[in-house]
Amino acid sequence: MDTSLTLCVDGGGSGSRGRLVDPNGIAIAEAAGGPCNPTTDLAAAVAAISELWLQTAGQAAIDPAETGPHRLAIGAAGLVIPEVRDAFADALPAFASTTIVTDGYAALIGAGGGRPCCLIAMGTGAVGHKLMADGRSLQRDGWSWIGGDRGSGAWIGRHAIEHALLARDGLREAGELAAVVNQAIGESEAAALAFLSKLTPGRLAALAPLVAAASHAGDQAAIDIHEHASAHGAALVRALNPAPGEPLYLTGGLSDVLGGRIETYIGRRFDKAQGDVLNGCFLIASGQAPAEVRVIL
Structure with missing residues:
Protein backbone atom coordinates (compact mmCIF):
# COMPACT_ATOMS: atom_id res chain seq x y z
CA MET A 1 0.00 0.00 0.00
CA GLY A 114 -4.11 16.52 -18.74
CA ARG A 115 -6.14 16.71 -21.96
CA PRO A 116 -5.35 18.90 -25.01
CA CYS A 117 -6.23 22.53 -24.38
CA CYS A 118 -4.85 26.08 -24.36
CA LEU A 119 -4.16 28.35 -21.42
CA ILE A 120 -2.85 31.81 -20.79
CA ALA A 121 -1.54 32.75 -17.35
CA MET A 122 -1.60 36.43 -16.46
CA GLY A 123 0.11 36.99 -13.11
CA THR A 124 3.48 38.45 -12.19
CA GLY A 125 4.53 37.21 -15.64
CA ALA A 126 2.52 36.32 -18.73
CA VAL A 127 2.74 33.09 -20.69
CA GLY A 128 0.62 30.97 -23.00
CA HIS A 129 0.69 27.17 -23.26
CA LYS A 130 -0.93 24.69 -25.60
CA LEU A 131 -1.01 20.93 -24.96
CA MET A 132 -1.21 18.94 -28.18
CA ALA A 133 -2.67 15.49 -28.70
CA ASP A 134 0.77 13.86 -28.91
CA GLY A 135 1.71 15.15 -25.43
CA ARG A 136 4.04 17.89 -26.60
CA SER A 137 3.44 21.46 -25.52
CA LEU A 138 3.88 24.85 -27.14
CA GLN A 139 4.75 28.01 -25.21
CA ARG A 140 4.29 31.61 -26.22
CA ASP A 141 5.76 34.65 -24.43
CA GLY A 142 7.18 34.08 -20.95
CA TRP A 143 10.20 36.08 -22.17
CA SER A 144 10.74 37.67 -18.74
CA TRP A 145 9.84 41.14 -17.55
CA ILE A 146 12.51 42.85 -19.62
CA GLY A 147 11.90 41.21 -22.99
CA GLY A 148 8.28 40.12 -22.75
CA ASP A 149 5.62 39.03 -20.21
CA ARG A 150 3.38 41.45 -22.07
CA GLY A 151 0.26 42.42 -20.14
CA SER A 152 1.50 40.85 -16.90
CA GLY A 153 1.61 42.34 -13.42
CA ALA A 154 5.26 43.24 -13.96
CA TRP A 155 4.39 44.83 -17.32
CA ILE A 156 1.58 46.83 -15.71
CA GLY A 157 3.88 47.96 -12.91
CA ARG A 158 6.61 49.01 -15.36
CA HIS A 159 4.16 51.10 -17.40
CA ALA A 160 2.73 52.62 -14.24
CA ILE A 161 6.21 53.75 -13.22
CA GLU A 162 6.86 55.15 -16.69
CA HIS A 163 3.62 57.13 -16.52
CA ALA A 164 4.40 58.43 -13.04
CA LEU A 165 7.87 59.58 -14.01
CA LEU A 166 6.62 61.26 -17.17
CA ALA A 167 4.12 63.13 -15.00
CA ARG A 168 6.98 64.09 -12.70
CA ASP A 169 8.80 65.55 -15.69
CA GLY A 170 5.72 67.52 -16.72
CA LEU A 171 5.06 65.41 -19.82
CA ARG A 172 1.88 63.69 -18.58
CA GLU A 173 -1.07 64.89 -16.54
CA ALA A 174 -0.43 64.23 -12.85
CA GLY A 175 -3.61 62.35 -11.99
CA GLU A 176 -4.46 59.72 -9.38
CA LEU A 177 -2.25 56.98 -10.82
CA ALA A 178 0.82 59.20 -11.05
CA ALA A 179 0.30 60.39 -7.48
CA VAL A 180 0.00 56.95 -5.87
CA VAL A 181 2.83 55.40 -7.88
CA ASN A 182 5.19 58.28 -7.17
CA GLN A 183 4.36 57.93 -3.50
CA ALA A 184 5.05 54.19 -3.67
CA ILE A 185 8.44 54.49 -5.37
CA GLY A 186 9.58 57.51 -3.35
CA GLU A 187 8.84 61.15 -3.97
CA SER A 188 12.43 62.34 -3.78
CA GLU A 189 14.81 61.85 -6.68
CA ALA A 190 17.16 59.73 -4.56
CA ALA A 191 14.36 57.51 -3.25
CA ALA A 192 12.95 56.92 -6.73
CA LEU A 193 16.33 56.05 -8.20
CA ALA A 194 17.05 53.69 -5.29
CA PHE A 195 13.70 51.96 -5.94
CA LEU A 196 14.43 51.63 -9.66
CA SER A 197 17.89 50.18 -8.99
CA LYS A 198 16.34 47.23 -7.15
CA LEU A 199 13.54 46.31 -9.52
CA THR A 200 12.40 42.70 -9.77
CA PRO A 201 9.30 41.24 -11.42
CA GLY A 202 7.71 40.88 -7.99
CA ARG A 203 8.36 44.51 -7.01
CA LEU A 204 6.89 45.70 -10.30
CA ALA A 205 3.85 43.46 -10.00
CA ALA A 206 3.25 44.78 -6.48
CA LEU A 207 2.26 48.08 -8.13
CA ALA A 208 -0.51 46.42 -10.18
CA PRO A 209 -3.14 46.81 -7.42
CA LEU A 210 -2.50 50.56 -7.45
CA VAL A 211 -3.29 50.59 -11.17
CA ALA A 212 -6.45 48.55 -10.58
CA ALA A 213 -7.64 50.95 -7.88
CA ALA A 214 -6.89 54.00 -10.03
CA SER A 215 -8.65 52.42 -13.01
CA HIS A 216 -11.70 51.70 -10.87
CA ALA A 217 -11.64 55.35 -9.74
CA GLY A 218 -11.70 56.48 -13.38
CA ASP A 219 -8.07 57.50 -13.93
CA GLN A 220 -7.65 57.45 -17.71
CA ALA A 221 -3.96 56.50 -17.64
CA ALA A 222 -4.74 53.46 -15.49
CA ILE A 223 -7.67 52.52 -17.72
CA ASP A 224 -5.40 52.73 -20.77
CA ILE A 225 -2.75 50.51 -19.15
CA HIS A 226 -5.39 47.87 -18.42
CA GLU A 227 -6.75 48.13 -21.95
CA HIS A 228 -3.30 47.62 -23.45
CA ALA A 229 -2.57 44.74 -21.05
CA SER A 230 -5.82 43.07 -22.13
CA ALA A 231 -4.91 43.52 -25.79
CA HIS A 232 -1.63 41.74 -25.08
CA GLY A 233 -3.56 38.93 -23.40
CA ALA A 234 -5.74 38.58 -26.48
CA ALA A 235 -2.67 38.51 -28.72
CA LEU A 236 -1.27 35.72 -26.56
CA VAL A 237 -4.43 33.69 -27.17
CA ARG A 238 -4.11 34.23 -30.91
CA ALA A 239 -0.48 33.12 -30.79
CA LEU A 240 -1.66 29.75 -29.42
CA ASN A 241 -4.17 29.43 -32.28
CA PRO A 242 -6.80 27.38 -30.41
CA ALA A 243 -8.92 25.18 -32.64
CA PRO A 244 -12.69 25.76 -32.75
CA GLY A 245 -14.17 24.22 -29.62
CA GLU A 246 -10.77 23.58 -28.03
CA PRO A 247 -10.86 24.39 -24.30
CA LEU A 248 -9.27 27.74 -23.46
CA TYR A 249 -8.42 28.74 -19.91
CA LEU A 250 -7.26 31.88 -18.12
CA THR A 251 -5.38 31.72 -14.81
CA GLY A 252 -3.26 34.03 -12.70
CA GLY A 253 -3.74 36.90 -10.31
CA LEU A 254 -4.93 39.27 -13.06
CA SER A 255 -7.73 36.98 -14.25
CA ASP A 256 -10.51 38.96 -12.57
CA VAL A 257 -9.04 42.32 -13.59
CA LEU A 258 -8.36 41.58 -17.26
CA GLY A 259 -10.50 38.54 -18.07
CA GLY A 260 -13.61 40.36 -19.29
CA ARG A 261 -11.65 42.72 -21.52
CA ILE A 262 -9.65 39.85 -23.04
CA GLU A 263 -12.87 37.94 -23.76
CA THR A 264 -14.20 40.98 -25.62
CA TYR A 265 -11.06 41.13 -27.75
CA ILE A 266 -11.09 37.41 -28.66
CA GLY A 267 -14.85 37.06 -29.08
CA ARG A 268 -15.30 34.06 -26.81
CA ARG A 269 -15.45 33.20 -23.13
CA PHE A 270 -12.79 31.37 -21.21
CA ASP A 271 -13.69 27.90 -19.99
CA LYS A 272 -13.81 27.04 -16.28
CA ALA A 273 -10.57 25.38 -15.22
Whole structure:
Protein backbone atom coordinates (compact mmCIF):
# COMPACT_ATOMS: atom_id res chain seq x y z
CA MET A 1 0.00 0.00 0.00
CA ASP A 2 1.40 3.35 -1.07
CA THR A 3 1.60 5.71 1.91
CA SER A 4 3.86 8.31 0.32
CA LEU A 5 2.76 11.92 0.26
CA THR A 6 3.45 14.50 -2.43
CA LEU A 7 4.29 18.12 -1.75
CA CYS A 8 2.94 20.06 -4.72
CA VAL A 9 4.28 23.59 -5.14
CA ASP A 10 3.06 26.55 -7.17
CA GLY A 11 6.11 28.80 -7.27
CA GLY A 12 5.65 32.32 -8.60
CA GLY A 13 7.58 35.54 -8.75
CA SER A 14 5.48 37.17 -6.02
CA GLY A 15 4.86 34.20 -3.74
CA SER A 16 4.37 30.46 -3.56
CA ARG A 17 1.80 27.91 -2.40
CA GLY A 18 2.28 24.38 -1.20
CA ARG A 19 -0.20 21.53 -0.88
CA LEU A 20 0.63 18.17 0.70
CA VAL A 21 -1.56 15.44 -0.81
CA ASP A 22 -2.09 11.72 -0.26
CA PRO A 23 -1.68 9.09 -3.04
CA ASN A 24 -5.19 9.92 -4.29
CA GLY A 25 -4.44 13.62 -4.56
CA ILE A 26 -6.49 14.54 -1.50
CA ALA A 27 -5.11 17.58 0.31
CA ILE A 28 -4.02 17.07 3.91
CA ALA A 29 -2.10 20.32 4.45
CA GLU A 30 -1.60 23.68 2.74
CA ALA A 31 0.77 26.60 3.21
CA ALA A 32 1.93 29.86 1.63
CA GLY A 33 5.51 31.03 1.21
CA GLY A 34 7.81 33.55 -0.39
CA PRO A 35 8.77 34.10 -4.04
CA CYS A 36 10.02 31.10 -5.98
CA ASN A 37 11.72 32.09 -9.22
CA PRO A 38 15.13 30.36 -9.48
CA THR A 39 16.24 32.64 -12.32
CA THR A 40 15.87 35.87 -10.35
CA ASP A 41 16.86 34.50 -6.91
CA LEU A 42 17.93 30.87 -6.63
CA ALA A 43 18.54 30.94 -2.87
CA ALA A 44 15.15 32.48 -2.15
CA ALA A 45 13.43 29.91 -4.38
CA VAL A 46 15.06 27.01 -2.54
CA ALA A 47 14.24 28.61 0.80
CA ALA A 48 10.59 28.93 -0.23
CA ILE A 49 10.37 25.21 -1.03
CA SER A 50 12.02 24.26 2.27
CA GLU A 51 9.67 26.51 4.21
CA LEU A 52 6.59 25.07 2.49
CA TRP A 53 7.76 21.57 3.40
CA LEU A 54 8.34 22.56 7.02
CA GLN A 55 4.88 24.11 7.26
CA THR A 56 2.95 21.32 5.58
CA ALA A 57 4.90 18.53 7.29
CA GLY A 58 4.20 20.18 10.63
CA GLN A 59 0.48 20.35 9.89
CA ALA A 60 0.49 16.67 8.96
CA ALA A 61 2.51 15.70 12.06
CA ILE A 62 5.41 14.45 9.91
CA ASP A 63 9.04 14.79 10.90
CA PRO A 64 10.34 17.30 8.29
CA ALA A 65 13.71 15.51 8.31
CA GLU A 66 11.99 12.41 6.87
CA THR A 67 11.75 13.41 3.22
CA GLY A 68 12.84 10.01 1.89
CA PRO A 69 9.42 8.33 1.62
CA HIS A 70 7.74 11.32 0.01
CA ARG A 71 7.67 13.10 -3.36
CA LEU A 72 8.16 16.68 -4.43
CA ALA A 73 6.41 18.18 -7.47
CA ILE A 74 7.13 21.79 -8.41
CA GLY A 75 5.63 24.08 -11.03
CA ALA A 76 7.64 27.28 -10.85
CA ALA A 77 8.58 30.39 -12.76
CA GLY A 78 12.12 30.81 -14.07
CA LEU A 79 12.82 27.17 -14.98
CA VAL A 80 13.46 27.30 -18.72
CA ILE A 81 17.25 27.83 -18.62
CA PRO A 82 18.81 24.34 -18.17
CA GLU A 83 21.67 25.53 -15.95
CA VAL A 84 19.24 27.29 -13.61
CA ARG A 85 16.91 24.30 -13.54
CA ASP A 86 19.79 21.94 -12.71
CA ALA A 87 21.17 24.22 -9.99
CA PHE A 88 17.69 24.49 -8.48
CA ALA A 89 17.18 20.72 -8.52
CA ASP A 90 20.59 20.10 -6.93
CA ALA A 91 19.87 22.53 -4.09
CA LEU A 92 16.47 21.10 -3.13
CA PRO A 93 15.88 18.72 -0.20
CA ALA A 94 16.24 15.05 -1.16
CA PHE A 95 12.82 13.45 -1.68
CA ALA A 96 12.05 9.99 -3.05
CA SER A 97 11.39 11.68 -6.39
CA THR A 98 11.35 15.28 -7.59
CA THR A 99 9.34 16.52 -10.56
CA ILE A 100 10.09 20.02 -11.84
CA VAL A 101 8.10 21.76 -14.58
CA THR A 102 7.34 25.35 -15.50
CA ASP A 103 4.44 26.90 -13.63
CA GLY A 104 2.63 27.61 -16.89
CA TYR A 105 2.78 23.95 -17.92
CA ALA A 106 1.55 22.81 -14.51
CA ALA A 107 -1.33 25.29 -14.80
CA LEU A 108 -2.11 23.94 -18.29
CA ILE A 109 -2.29 20.36 -17.00
CA GLY A 110 -4.31 21.32 -13.95
CA ALA A 111 -6.81 23.38 -15.94
CA GLY A 112 -7.48 20.71 -18.56
CA GLY A 113 -6.96 17.60 -16.46
CA GLY A 114 -4.11 16.52 -18.74
CA ARG A 115 -6.14 16.71 -21.96
CA PRO A 116 -5.35 18.90 -25.01
CA CYS A 117 -6.23 22.53 -24.38
CA CYS A 118 -4.85 26.08 -24.36
CA LEU A 119 -4.16 28.35 -21.42
CA ILE A 120 -2.85 31.81 -20.79
CA ALA A 121 -1.54 32.75 -17.35
CA MET A 122 -1.60 36.43 -16.46
CA GLY A 123 0.11 36.99 -13.11
CA THR A 124 3.48 38.45 -12.19
CA GLY A 125 4.53 37.21 -15.64
CA ALA A 126 2.52 36.32 -18.73
CA VAL A 127 2.74 33.09 -20.69
CA GLY A 128 0.62 30.97 -23.00
CA HIS A 129 0.69 27.17 -23.26
CA LYS A 130 -0.93 24.69 -25.60
CA LEU A 131 -1.01 20.93 -24.96
CA MET A 132 -1.21 18.94 -28.18
CA ALA A 133 -2.67 15.49 -28.70
CA ASP A 134 0.77 13.86 -28.91
CA GLY A 135 1.71 15.15 -25.43
CA ARG A 136 4.04 17.89 -26.60
CA SER A 137 3.44 21.46 -25.52
CA LEU A 138 3.88 24.85 -27.14
CA GLN A 139 4.75 28.01 -25.21
CA ARG A 140 4.29 31.61 -26.22
CA ASP A 141 5.76 34.65 -24.43
CA GLY A 142 7.18 34.08 -20.95
CA TRP A 143 10.20 36.08 -22.17
CA SER A 144 10.74 37.67 -18.74
CA TRP A 145 9.84 41.14 -17.55
CA ILE A 146 12.51 42.85 -19.62
CA GLY A 147 11.90 41.21 -22.99
CA GLY A 148 8.28 40.12 -22.75
CA ASP A 149 5.62 39.03 -20.21
CA ARG A 150 3.38 41.45 -22.07
CA GLY A 151 0.26 42.42 -20.14
CA SER A 152 1.50 40.85 -16.90
CA GLY A 153 1.61 42.34 -13.42
CA ALA A 154 5.26 43.24 -13.96
CA TRP A 155 4.39 44.83 -17.32
CA ILE A 156 1.58 46.83 -15.71
CA GLY A 157 3.88 47.96 -12.91
CA ARG A 158 6.61 49.01 -15.36
CA HIS A 159 4.16 51.10 -17.40
CA ALA A 160 2.73 52.62 -14.24
CA ILE A 161 6.21 53.75 -13.22
CA GLU A 162 6.86 55.15 -16.69
CA HIS A 163 3.62 57.13 -16.52
CA ALA A 164 4.40 58.43 -13.04
CA LEU A 165 7.87 59.58 -14.01
CA LEU A 166 6.62 61.26 -17.17
CA ALA A 167 4.12 63.13 -15.00
CA ARG A 168 6.98 64.09 -12.70
CA ASP A 169 8.80 65.55 -15.69
CA GLY A 170 5.72 67.52 -16.72
CA LEU A 171 5.06 65.41 -19.82
CA ARG A 172 1.88 63.69 -18.58
CA GLU A 173 -1.07 64.89 -16.54
CA ALA A 174 -0.43 64.23 -12.85
CA GLY A 175 -3.61 62.35 -11.99
CA GLU A 176 -4.46 59.72 -9.38
CA LEU A 177 -2.25 56.98 -10.82
CA ALA A 178 0.82 59.20 -11.05
CA ALA A 179 0.30 60.39 -7.48
CA VAL A 180 0.00 56.95 -5.87
CA VAL A 181 2.83 55.40 -7.88
CA ASN A 182 5.19 58.28 -7.17
CA GLN A 183 4.36 57.93 -3.50
CA ALA A 184 5.05 54.19 -3.67
CA ILE A 185 8.44 54.49 -5.37
CA GLY A 186 9.58 57.51 -3.35
CA GLU A 187 8.84 61.15 -3.97
CA SER A 188 12.43 62.34 -3.78
CA GLU A 189 14.81 61.85 -6.68
CA ALA A 190 17.16 59.73 -4.56
CA ALA A 191 14.36 57.51 -3.25
CA ALA A 192 12.95 56.92 -6.73
CA LEU A 193 16.33 56.05 -8.20
CA ALA A 194 17.05 53.69 -5.29
CA PHE A 195 13.70 51.96 -5.94
CA LEU A 196 14.43 51.63 -9.66
CA SER A 197 17.89 50.18 -8.99
CA LYS A 198 16.34 47.23 -7.15
CA LEU A 199 13.54 46.31 -9.52
CA THR A 200 12.40 42.70 -9.77
CA PRO A 201 9.30 41.24 -11.42
CA GLY A 202 7.71 40.88 -7.99
CA ARG A 203 8.36 44.51 -7.01
CA LEU A 204 6.89 45.70 -10.30
CA ALA A 205 3.85 43.46 -10.00
CA ALA A 206 3.25 44.78 -6.48
CA LEU A 207 2.26 48.08 -8.13
CA ALA A 208 -0.51 46.42 -10.18
CA PRO A 209 -3.14 46.81 -7.42
CA LEU A 210 -2.50 50.56 -7.45
CA VAL A 211 -3.29 50.59 -11.17
CA ALA A 212 -6.45 48.55 -10.58
CA ALA A 213 -7.64 50.95 -7.88
CA ALA A 214 -6.89 54.00 -10.03
CA SER A 215 -8.65 52.42 -13.01
CA HIS A 216 -11.70 51.70 -10.87
CA ALA A 217 -11.64 55.35 -9.74
CA GLY A 218 -11.70 56.48 -13.38
CA ASP A 219 -8.07 57.50 -13.93
CA GLN A 220 -7.65 57.45 -17.71
CA ALA A 221 -3.96 56.50 -17.64
CA ALA A 222 -4.74 53.46 -15.49
CA ILE A 223 -7.67 52.52 -17.72
CA ASP A 224 -5.40 52.73 -20.77
CA ILE A 225 -2.75 50.51 -19.15
CA HIS A 226 -5.39 47.87 -18.42
CA GLU A 227 -6.75 48.13 -21.95
CA HIS A 228 -3.30 47.62 -23.45
CA ALA A 229 -2.57 44.74 -21.05
CA SER A 230 -5.82 43.07 -22.13
CA ALA A 231 -4.91 43.52 -25.79
CA HIS A 232 -1.63 41.74 -25.08
CA GLY A 233 -3.56 38.93 -23.40
CA ALA A 234 -5.74 38.58 -26.48
CA ALA A 235 -2.67 38.51 -28.72
CA LEU A 236 -1.27 35.72 -26.56
CA VAL A 237 -4.43 33.69 -27.17
CA ARG A 238 -4.11 34.23 -30.91
CA ALA A 239 -0.48 33.12 -30.79
CA LEU A 240 -1.66 29.75 -29.42
CA ASN A 241 -4.17 29.43 -32.28
CA PRO A 242 -6.80 27.38 -30.41
CA ALA A 243 -8.92 25.18 -32.64
CA PRO A 244 -12.69 25.76 -32.75
CA GLY A 245 -14.17 24.22 -29.62
CA GLU A 246 -10.77 23.58 -28.03
CA PRO A 247 -10.86 24.39 -24.30
CA LEU A 248 -9.27 27.74 -23.46
CA TYR A 249 -8.42 28.74 -19.91
CA LEU A 250 -7.26 31.88 -18.12
CA THR A 251 -5.38 31.72 -14.81
CA GLY A 252 -3.26 34.03 -12.70
CA GLY A 253 -3.74 36.90 -10.31
CA LEU A 254 -4.93 39.27 -13.06
CA SER A 255 -7.73 36.98 -14.25
CA ASP A 256 -10.51 38.96 -12.57
CA VAL A 257 -9.04 42.32 -13.59
CA LEU A 258 -8.36 41.58 -17.26
CA GLY A 259 -10.50 38.54 -18.07
CA GLY A 260 -13.61 40.36 -19.29
CA ARG A 261 -11.65 42.72 -21.52
CA ILE A 262 -9.65 39.85 -23.04
CA GLU A 263 -12.87 37.94 -23.76
CA THR A 264 -14.20 40.98 -25.62
CA TYR A 265 -11.06 41.13 -27.75
CA ILE A 266 -11.09 37.41 -28.66
CA GLY A 267 -14.85 37.06 -29.08
CA ARG A 268 -15.30 34.06 -26.81
CA ARG A 269 -15.45 33.20 -23.13
CA PHE A 270 -12.79 31.37 -21.21
CA ASP A 271 -13.69 27.90 -19.99
CA LYS A 272 -13.81 27.04 -16.28
CA ALA A 273 -10.57 25.38 -15.22
CA GLN A 274 -10.81 21.90 -13.72
CA GLY A 275 -7.88 22.53 -11.38
CA ASP A 276 -4.85 24.69 -10.73
CA VAL A 277 -1.05 24.50 -10.77
CA LEU A 278 -1.04 22.27 -7.68
CA ASN A 279 -3.45 19.81 -9.28
CA GLY A 280 -1.29 19.83 -12.40
CA CYS A 281 1.84 19.09 -10.37
CA PHE A 282 0.18 16.05 -8.82
CA LEU A 283 -1.11 14.72 -12.15
CA ILE A 284 2.36 14.98 -13.71
CA ALA A 285 4.21 13.53 -10.71
CA SER A 286 1.78 10.60 -10.46
CA GLY A 287 2.03 9.75 -14.18
CA GLN A 288 -1.57 10.72 -14.93
CA ALA A 289 -0.47 13.49 -17.31
CA PRO A 290 2.48 13.81 -19.72
CA ALA A 291 5.84 15.18 -18.64
CA GLU A 292 6.73 18.57 -20.06
CA VAL A 293 8.10 18.22 -23.60
CA ARG A 294 8.34 21.62 -25.22
CA VAL A 295 8.32 22.14 -28.96
CA ILE A 296 9.28 25.21 -31.00
CA LEU A 297 6.88 25.93 -33.87
